[in-house]
Amino acid sequence: MITFESVTKRFADGTVAADDLSFEVPEGELVVLVGPSGCGKTTTLRMVNRMIEPTEGRINVNGQDAASVPAPTLRRDIGYVIQQVGLFPHLTIADNIATVPSLIGWDKERTRKRVEELMNTVGLSQEVAGRYPRQLSGGQQQRVGVARALAADPPIMLMDEPFGAVDPIVRDLLQEEFLRLQRELKKTILFVTHDIDEAMKMGDRIAIFNVGGVLEQYATPTDLLATPANDFVVDFLGAERNLKRLALIPVSAVEPETRPLVSSDDAADRALEAARESGTDWVLVSDAEKRVQGWVSADDLDGQGTVGDAEVHPFGHFVTQDESLRAALDAMVESPLGVAVRVDGDGRYEGVVTHNTLTGELK
Amino acid sequence: MAQSVFEWSWVVENRGDIWAQLAEHIVLTAVPVGLGFLMAFPMALASIRWPRLYSPFLGVAGVLFSIPTLALFVVMIPFTGLSKATAIVPLTLYTLLILLRNTVEGLKGVPSHVREAAEAMGYTRTRQLFRIELPLAVPVIVAGLRIATVNTIAYVAITALIGQGGLGNLFMDGFLRQFPTPLIVGLVLSVMLAVAADLGLLGVQRVLTPWRRNPG
Numbered sequence: 255m256i257t258f259e260s261v262t263k264r265f266a267d268g269t270v271a272a273d274d275l276s277f278e279v280p281e282g283e284l285v286v287l288v289g290p291s292g293c294g295k296t297t298t299l300r301m302v303n304r305m306i307e308p309t310e311g312r313i314n315v316n317g318q319d320a321a322s323v324p325a326p327t328l329r330r331d332i333g334y335v336i337q338q339v340g341l342f343p344h345l346t347i348a349d350n351i352a353t354v355p356s357l358i359g360w361d362k363e364r365t366r367k368r369v370e371e372l373m374n375t376v377g378l379s380q381e382v383a384g385r386y387p388r389q390l391s392g393g394q395q396q397r398v399g400v401a402r403a404l405a406a407d408p409p410i411m412l413m414d415e416p417f418g419a420v421d422p423i424v425r426d427l428l429q430e431e432f433l434r435l436q437r438e439l440k441k442t443i444l445f446v447t448h449d450i451d452e453a454m455k456m457g458d459r460i461a462i463f464n465v466g467g468v469l470e471q472y473a474t475p476t477d478l479l480a481t482p483a484n485d486f487v488v489d490f491l492g493a494e495r496n497l498k499r500l501a502l503i504p505v506s507a508v509e510p511e512t513r514p515l516v517s518s519d520d521a522a523d524r525a526l527e528a529a530r531e532s533g534t535d536w537v538l539v540s541d542a543e544k545r546v547q548g549w550v551s552a553d554d555l556d557g558q559g560t561v562g563d564a565e566v567h568p569f570g571h572f573v574t575q576d577e578s579l580r581a582a583l584d585a586m587v588e589s590p591l592g593v594a595v596r597v598d599g600d601g602r603y604e605g606v607v608t609h610n611t612l613t614g615e616l617k
Numbered sequence: 618m619a620q621s622v623f624e625w626s627w628v629v630e631n632r633g634d635i636w637a638q639l640a641e642h643i644v645l646t647a648v649p650v651g652l653g654f655l656m657a658f659p660m661a662l663a664s665i666r667w668p669r670l671y672s673p674f675l676g677v678a679g680v681l682f683s684i685p686t687l688a689l690f691v692v693m694i695p696f697t698g699l700s701k702a703t704a705i706v707p708l709t710l711y712t713l714l715i716l717l718r719n720t721v722e723g724l725k726g727v728p729s730h731v732r733e734a735a736e737a738m739g740y741t742r743t744r745q746l747f748r749i750e751l752p753l754a755v756p757v758i759v760a761g762l763r764i765a766t767v768n769t770i771a772y773v774a775i776t777a778l779i780g781q782g783g784l785g786n787l788f789m790d791g792f793l794r795q796f797p798t799p800l801i802v803g804l805v806l807s808v809m810l811a812v813a814a815d816l817g818l819l820g821v822q823r824v825l826t827p828w829r830r831n832p833g
Contacts, residue, residue, distance in 0.1 A: 303737055330739035340734025344752045344828045353738050386828040402738075412737075 255281045255442060256302055256410065261311035263297055263467065271297035272308070272467040279459075282440035286453040289463030289470075289490070295446045297467070299412050302444060303332045316409060330354055333403030333411035333441070337418040339395045341387040347373075347398055348383040354406040372401040377431060393424040400432065404439075411443045418447070429455060450492060454502070462487050476502050496616055497580060505582055506575035508615055510596050510605020515540055518547065518562035522555045529555075536591060538603065539566050545601040546572065549591060572597045573607065579615065582607040627798045635787070639806055642783025645773045646814070649705050650766050653712030660713075661720035662746070671721060678714040686711075686772060690779050704776035711772060712765040719761025723754030756829065759822040763815050770811045774803075784810075 256279040263272040271294035279285045287295040300306040302313055304325045313320045320328055341350050348369050349356075355365045373380055376397040387395055396417065403411055417425045417432075433456065436443065447453055453460050454475045461472045464486055471483040479499040482488045491498070514528035514537040525537045535552040539561055548566040558564045571585040573594050585594035586609065593606040628635065657678075664671035689707040697703045727750045735749045751758075777785030784803040791800030823830075 305733070305737060326739040326741050328739075329737055332737075334734065334737035336730060336734065336737075338728075338730035340728075340730040342731060342735070342749055342753075344749075344826070357739055357744075388828070 255279060255314070255316060256444060257314040258298075259312050259314070261298075261301065261308045261313060263294070263301060263306065264309045270294070270467050272301065273469075275311070275467070275469055277461060277469065277472050279442055279444055281442055283458040284436055284441075284443040284445055284456055285459045285461060286445045286447060286457035287461050287463060288447055288450055288453040290465060291448065292465050293463035294467030295448075295463050296414055298463075299414055299444055299446050302410075302412055303329045303334065326357075330358055330406065331408045331410065333408045335399050335403045335411065335413045335416040337415040339387075339399040339419070341395055341398055341402070343387050346384050346386060347378070347390070350387065350398055351401045351405055353402055354408075358406060360406075368405060369401075372404060375404070375435065376401045392420045393428065396420055396428060409442060411441045413443060413445045415447055416445070417452070432456075450490060454498060462490055497583075499616060500580040500583055500612065501578045503579045503615060504575065505573050505577050505579060505596060505607060508579065508607065508611050511593075511608055511611065513538055513593065513606050515544075515546075515603055516561050517542060518560065518566070520561050522558040522561055522564065525550070525561045526552055526555050537561070538595065540603055544603050546595055546597055546603050569595055572601070574599065575604075579607070579612060583612060586612075622797050623801055624798045627796075628802060631799075635802060635806070638783050638786055638803075639810070640783075641781070642770070642773050642785075642807070642810060645701070645704055645708065645776065645781060645783050646766060646769045646810075649708035649769055650712055650762065652705070652709045653716050653765060654762065656709070657713050657716035657720055660717050661724065664717070664721050665724050665746075674717060675714070678717050681710040682714040686775050687778065690776070694779065699780040701781060703779055704773070704781040708769055708772055708776070712769060715761050715765045715768070719764075720754070720758050723757030723761075724750050726757060727753045752825075755825050756822060759818055759825070763818045766814045766818065767811045770807060770814065774807065 258275045258277050261272055261275045262270070264270050273294075275298065287298055289295050297306055301308050302315060302320065304320055307321070315323075315328065315332070342353070345353075348366075351369045351372055352365045355368060360368070369383070370380065373383065378394060378397050378401065382390060382394065387398065390398065396419070399416070403413075417428045420428065429452065445456055447456075457475055459472065459474050460478055462470045462478070464470050470490075471478060471487050473481075476499065478487070479491060479495055479502065482491060482495075488495070512532075513534060514525070514532050516525045516528060516537050516539060518539050518541065529535060529537050529552050536549050537552075537555075538549050539547050541547060546569065548568040550561060550564045550566055554564040555561065567590075569585075570588050571581075571594075573582045573585050573596050575596070575598075582594040582596075586592060586607065589595075593608050595606050596604045598604055660670075660674050664674055686707065689710070690703060693703045693706055697706070724746075731749065731753070732745075735745045740749065773781075773783050774785030774788060776782045777789045782789070784807045787799040787803030787806075791797055791803070
């Protein structure tokens with residue numbers, strides 16, 4: 255856990271980079287500091303491991319006042335990843351990763367095993383262990399940077415735009431991999447970015463900073479989008495705020511609505527009856543196992559014997575409970591019925607998501 | 618009597634003396650460069666630790682470097698006579714400017730993100746200097762040693778005027794007797810010594826910096 259208690263940083267030239275900050279990074283959570291350049295987010299990060307000392311206030315790291323621990327000792331318990339990676343060019347990849355273990359005096363065998371394990375964890379082939387940093391691609395170097403930060407298994411990590419220097423495709427990949435890793439490792443992480451989309455994707459909580467080191471709002475991504483504190487936050491969250499909110503809500507969070515479902519063996523008259531009862535001019539069609547096959551319109555059912563005799567229109571997409579409401583919206587606008595059909599993992603009918611459900615959720 | 622430009626027989630007759638002068642030349646180069654580095658290195662570390670010292674250090678080294686060689690020898694003679702020290706002290710002082718400047722610039726040239734990462738990993742200041750910054754400064758430091766060495770090899774010849782001089786004695790001999798053979802021998806050996814020293818130091822740098830070689 256990291257706690258900021260009324261922390262202020264004023265530089266010699268009078269610039270204020272942190273203005274009376276008080277907030278807490280809960281154990282095992284990833285907190286993103288985001289804001290325009292000059293908002294002091296990097297300064298705030300660097301005060302945690304005392305690369306910069308606060309002017310006023312105190313920072314508690316794992317229950318200890320950071321200022322009471324000698325800086326090198328404090329830093330060996332805090333992983334650190336930066337955009338430029340900062341690998342040591344004269345050391346091999348293995349030696350780079352082994353930096354902190356060798357500083358705290360692990361024996362050779364333990365270090366070697368740990369390096370091997372970490373290279374697997376971050377997706378580096380063992381072949382590169384003996385190479386030098388300049389022989390690696392940018393994405394590989396960033397993986398080494400993450401491995402080096404994790405080497406001595408520190409409870410806390412500081413990450414300053416860690417995926418900022420790689421191309422968008424690699425960045426996406428590294429973000430996904432890191433999130434997967436973090437679900438396992440449950441580190442307490444402070445993460446700096448200027449990119450609100452990255453913040454939304456990575457953060458359990460987000461701290462939005464304004465120029466002059468002012469913390470404008472500290473909340474979960476969902477709360478931030480639902481109840482932005484002021485105009486600055488609204489502006490910073492950018493356009494399509496509702497779409498971003500929908501992207502953060504899983505389909506499982508809303509109650510599915512029901513629509514008429516018939517089997518292809520059922521009589522057409524029964525299907526027409528079901529449509530009339532629910533006030534639609536179509537019915538969903540499933541097989542005997544309740545697996546949704548498509549839909550038929552009431553017009554097509556007229557004069558047919560069974561439902562199967564009419565033309566069944568297939569769906570392009572279904573949604574499952576783990577997908578987001580944004581995916582449901584996508585399925586909704588694609589289908590002429592204006593609803594997204596929700597199925598389980600085996601394709602069995604669970605209900606539908608409608609426009610009203612979404613509007614209700616965004617209120 | 619007509620003389621040919623180069624008389625091989627002279628070389629054969631005097632080979633013992635020629636080797637001795639060459640050895641002398643090497644000593645008069647290696648000792649000042651070595652001593653110079655021993656002085657410049659702590660000055661460079663101090664200049665990094667307390668940046669305010671760098672300007673005055675550089676100023677003093679620069680003034681020393683600008684004093685004419687002969688003048689400095691003359692100043693030394695009352696204290697050290699015509700001994701080796703009279704040659705070595707000025708030659709040492711001449712190396713300071715280059716060695717100090719290159720060591721400081723080499724250390725300053727370490728990328729700031731590398732320095733930042735080392736600090737954030739929990740390196741202590743001293744350990745960071747010796748494990749991270751100095752190894753990365755090696756190419757620039759060795760470049761300084763190469764220039765200082767080649768310069769010193771040239772300066773050593775002048776110390777023949779105060780009874781030292783190594784290969785410089787061969788120049789003097791040839792000049793005073795209007796006899797070109799020793800002059801040519803001295804010149805060729807002096808140039809070969811400079812080239813060999815330069816390549817040798819380059820080799821040392823290669824060995825110390827395996828990480829700079831091309832990706833395999």
